Amino acid sequence: MLAAQRRxxxxxxxxxxxxxxxxxxxxxxxxxxxxxxxxxxxxxxxGLCQRVYGGALPVSPAIADYAARRDxxxxxxxxxxxxAAALVEPDSTAILDGGTTALAVAHALPLDLRATVVTHxxxxxxxxxxHRDVEVYLIGGRLFKHSMVTCGAAAMEAVRGLRLHADLFxxxxxxxxxxxxxxxxxxxxxAMKRALAHQAADTYVLASSEKIGTASRFTVLPLSExxxxxxxxxxxxxxxxxxxVPVVHAP
Numbered sequence: 001m002l003a004a005q006r007r008x009x010x011x012x013x014x015x016x017x018x019x020x021x022x023x024x025x026x027x028x029x030x031x032x033x034x035x036x037x038x039x040x041x042x043x044x045x046x047g048l049c050q051r052v053y054g055g056a057l058p059v060s061p062a063i064a065d066y067a068a069r070r071d072x073x074x075x076x077x078x079x080x081x082x083x084a085a086a087l088v089e090p091d092s093t094a095i096l097d098g099g100t101t102a103l104a105v106a107h108a109l110p111l112d113l114r115a116t117v118v119t120h121x122x123x124x125x126x127x128x129x130x131h132r133d134v135e136v137y138l139i140g141g142r143l144f145k146h147s148m149v150t151c152g153a154a155a156m157e158a159v160r161g162l163r164l165h166a167d168l169f170x171x172x173x174x175x176x177x178x179x180x181x182x183x184x185x186x187x188x189x190x191a192m193k194r195a196l197a198h199q200a201a202d203t204y205v206l207a208s209s210e211k212i213g214t215a216s217r218f219t220v221l222p223l224s225e226x227x228x229x230x231x232x233x234x235x236x237x238x239x240x241x242x243x244x245v246p247v248v249h250a251p
Contacts, residue, residue: 087170185217186218228245
């Protein structure tokens, strides 16, 4: 089998099986495991898969920049946002992550809601300007333009300075996988998300269907550390069933 044919097969297996185990596929094809790993390195360099220990997982489409993500799975994001907004109770304190799904959550919050929202996203903060009874705290720091959020040392210091004890954190990620956990594409952004999660009693993941079963480079949290996943993916989706955490299904 030619290298190009192997790569096509690898992409097809990622699409149908949701993962590749290099050792098993090498045995099936009767070739060396090194050949499979070399192919996976090439695919990863082209942005077509995410390498993990022992093989590869589908790469998340949510690692595109902010402008590109605005048009990805908009109906799914809006459904997830509506379900997540219902988790924000009156008179509670909620931390709202950045990203296009979090922005949709901000728009889905009732205009008469009385609550406190903490965010490191200027776009999310500005979306709450018309919510008269929502007190908004915007965390400052270096603006990461890829996702339109603040992160880095100054932002982490600002989080610590708030001495915050929130009821809820609505966490945005680019990948949700039962083995890889919750992932995103930038190390500083992953660290910021972890810091925010540690300030909340409960963390729920915003996971529109294109993120389910995919992975990115940097781990945010293991699934065991979140209260649930909010998704529009079908309840019978094999990856959803394998998550082993409560799932809030967006109608």
